[in-house]
Amino acid sequence: MPPLPNSIEARDIAFHLHPYTNARRHEEIGPIVMAKGDGVYVEDVDGKRYIEAMAGLWSVAVGFSEKRLVEAASRQMAELPYYHAFTHKTHAPVVDLAEKLIQLAPVPMSKVHFTNSGSEANDLIVKLLRYRANGMGEPHRKKIISRLRGYHGVTLASASLTGLPNNHRSFDLPMEGILHTTCPHHWREAHEGESEEAFATRCADDLEAMIAAEGPETIAAFIAEPLMGAGGVVVPPATYWEKVQAVLRRHDILLVADEVICGFGRTGEMFGSTYYDMKPDIMTVSKALSSSYLPISAVLVNERVYGPIADESAKIGTFGHGFTTSGHPVAAAVALENLKIIEERDLVANARERGVRLQAGLRTLSDHPLVGEVRGVGLIAGVELVTDKKARIAVQPPGALAARAFGLIQERGVISRAIGDTLAFCPPLIIDDSQIDTIVETVRLGLDELAGEMGMGR
Template identity: 35%
Template sequence: MKTNVVFDGGDLREKDRRHTVHGWTDYSRFVQEGPEILVEGDGVHVTDVNGHRLMDAMAGVWCVNVGYGRTEIVDAIAEQARRLPFANPFRATSSPPAAELSARLSKLAPGDLDHVLYSSGGSTANDAALRIVQRYFNTLGKPDKKGIVSRRNAYHGTTSASASLGGIDAIKAGFDVSRHGVHYLSGPYAYREAAGDGPEAYCDRLVEEFAELVERVGAERIGCFFAEPVMGMGGVLVPPPGYFRRICEICKANEILIVADEVVTGFGRLGEYMASDAVFEMSPDVISCAKGLTSGYLPLGATIISSRIMEVLRDPVAESGTFTHGFTYAEHPVCCAAALANIDIMEREGICGHVREMSGYFKARLESLLDFDIVGDVRGAGFMFAIESVADRETRALFPPEVDIGQRIAGHARHSGLIVRPGGHLNIFSPPLTMTRADVDFLTDTLSTSIRRTMDDLVREGLWRG
C-alpha cells in the first residue's frame, strides 16, 4: 500500500502543533515536541514521516484488529462511497450495508441480542446503552430504577455520560463529571487488592460487595450493571473465575440490566467476536462495541440490544411512541460496508482462532519479563496484556509519578521500532490480531531490551537502587 507521496515532516508537525487539539495529550510536552506523524501502515507495522518502520503493538488504539493495508476494506469503502455515500438513518430509512450488518451482528451476538443501534464510536455506543436503560424502565413505569453500578478503574469513554461511568478518578480531573446515580464498586485488581486471598476468596469478596450494594441501595433503584469483561485502560484487569457469572445471577434476580462494554474486548481481542458471554458467562442484555468492528478503518459504534428490551421500547401504548434518539452518522452506509468487509476477513482468516492459539505463547513470552526486578505483574488474556512496573517487588511500591516509568520503557521501545502504550506505571499491549509468532518474539525481545535500558537509566540517575 505504498503511496509514494513525499511528506514534509517539519511543516506537518508545525501545522499540527499549532492547530490540532489532540485527546489524551500532555500539552506541556506537546507544545515543545509536537506530534509524531504516521504516514503509512502495512500488516502490524506503521511508518512514520521520517521513514521509520515500527511495529504497532497498540493496533492504533486497540482497534486495527485485522492489521493495516487491507485493500479489501478500502475497496468496500470506495465502492459504497461511490454508490451511496450517505443514507438518512432516521424515519425508517436504511441502506443495504446497514441492513446486512445488523443481521450479521445479531448472529454474532449471544442470546436474544438481535437489534442494533448504531453510533460513531465507543463512547456514543455506551451513551446510547444508558439511554436505552432509561427508556426501558421509564416505559415499564419504573422511573426510579435508574442507578448504575460501575467499578473503579473502569473506562467507558469521554462523552459526558460515558465519562460519568468511568472509575478512574485521575482522568476526571479538570472536568465536571457527574457522579449522580452512579455507584462505584471495586474493580477486580487482584495484584493490588486481593490482599493475600486466592482467586476464590477474592471473588467471594467482590461478589459480596456487589450483593451488599444492591441490598443497601435497593434493587428498585438500580437499572443496570455496566462492565468491561476485561478492564482495558484501567490496567488490563482480568476478573477471577466465576466473578461475572455470579454477579450477573444477582442482576438477573433483581431485574438489573447487564451492559457489557465490549468496545475493546469485542471482535477477536479475547479470541471471540464477543467475549462477555462466551468467555465470562455474563448473559448481557446490551453489548456496546466499536473499534474492532471496523478495525478502525472508519468510525462506527454499535449498541446491540436484546429482543426482550426492544419489545418494551416498541410498546405502542408507551407515552412517547416515537423513538426520539439518533445520530446523523449512525448506520452510515460507508462505515457499515467497512465493518462487513472487516468481518469477512475475520471469518475467512479465522482471526479469533488465531488469537486463541497464539495467546498462550504471547503470555508466556511476556511472563519471562518477570525476571526483571522492576516488573511486578504481567496480566491479561487473548491479545490484551499489561506489565506493571514497581520500585520494590516485595512491597509492590510504585515509582513516584514523576519517574514516568511507563513512558521511559515506551520511549526505549520506540527507539527500537516498537510502539507500546505507556500509562503511569503500566505498559499495555494490544497488537493487531494478525500478529505472528515472529512478531511476538520481536515485541517481547524489544521490550526486554527496553526494560533493561530503563533500569540502567534509573540507576544512573539515582532513581532506583538497582
C-alpha cells in the same frame, strides 16, 4: 530540536488540540507524524518503522492497509456515499450489518442501533435505560453501577461510567446516578493471602452491599468490560463473573457488556462474553468492528430491553434519538467486509494461538527487577512496572516509570501504551510468531536499559 517552520509538526502544535495529551508538554515536544501503515507496522514521516503493538487504539484487527476494506469503502462510496436511518429510511449495508451482528452475538439479541464510537454507544445506553425505566412505569430505576478503573468512554455520560480519575478531574464528573464498585484486580486489590475465588466472592459481596444500600429497585444495570482494557488490562479473578451475574439475577438488574475492546476476537473467542460465560442483556461494540478504518459502533439489545423501549416510542410517537451518521453506509460496508475477513482468515483462532505465545513470552519478564505483574488473555496483555516488588509500588509521580519505559521501547520500534505504570499490548489479530517474539525481546531490552539507568541492573 524545535520543528521547522511550516512543517506538519509545527502546524500541529499551532492548530491541533490533542486527545489524552498534556497540551503544554505537546507545545514543547510536538508530535510523531505517522505516514503509512502496512499489516502490523506503521511508518513515520522520517521513514522509521514500528510494530504497532496496540493495534492503534486496541482496534485494527485485520492490520493496516487491508485492500479489501479500501475497496469495500470505494464501492459503497460510488453507489450510495451517505444516507440516514431516520423516519423509516434504511439501506442495504446497515440492514446486512445489523443482521450479521445479531447472528454473531453470543446470546440471543433482538435489535441493533448504530452510533459512531464506543463512547457514543455507552452514552446511548444511559439514555436507553432511562427511557426503558419510564416506559415500564419504574421512573426510580435509573442508577447504573460501573467499576473503579472501568473504561466506557469520554462523553458526559460515558465518562461518568468510566472509573478513572483523570476522566473525571476538572470535568465535574461523575454525574448523578452513576456508582462505582470494586475493581476486580486480584494482584492489586486482594487482601494478604486471599485467593482469587475468595477475592471474587468479596467483589460480588461488595456489589450486593451497594445494591442493598441504594435499593435494588433503583438500579437499572451493571456495566462492565469482560476484561478491563484502558484501566490497565485487568483480568477478572476466577469465578468472578459467575458470582457477579448471580447477584444481578437475584435483583433483576440488567447486565451490559462493553465489548468495545474484547469484541471480535481479542480474547481468542469472538466475544469476551463467550470467554467468560457472560449473558448480557445489552452489548456495546466498536473498534475492531471496522478495524477502526471508519468510525462505527453499535448497541445490541435483547427483547427484554427492546420491548419496553418500542412500547414507549409508540406512546410518545417516536424514539427521539439518532445521529446524522448513525449506520453510515460506507462505514457499515467496511465493517461487513472486516467481519468477513476475520471469519475467512480465522483470525479469532489466530488470536487464541498467537495469544499463548504472547502471554508466555511476556511472562518470561516476570523476574525482571522492574516487573510487578504480567497479565492478560489472548492478544491483550499488560506488564505492570514497579521499583519495589514486595510493596508493589513504583517511583513517583504515578505513571512516570511506565512512561519512560514506553519511550525506550518505542525508540526501538515497538509502540505500546503506558496506562499508569502498566505497559499495555494489543497487537493486530494478524500478528505472527516472529513479530510477537520481536515485541517481547524489544520490551526486555527497553526494561534492561531503564533498569540500568536506575542502577537496578539484573
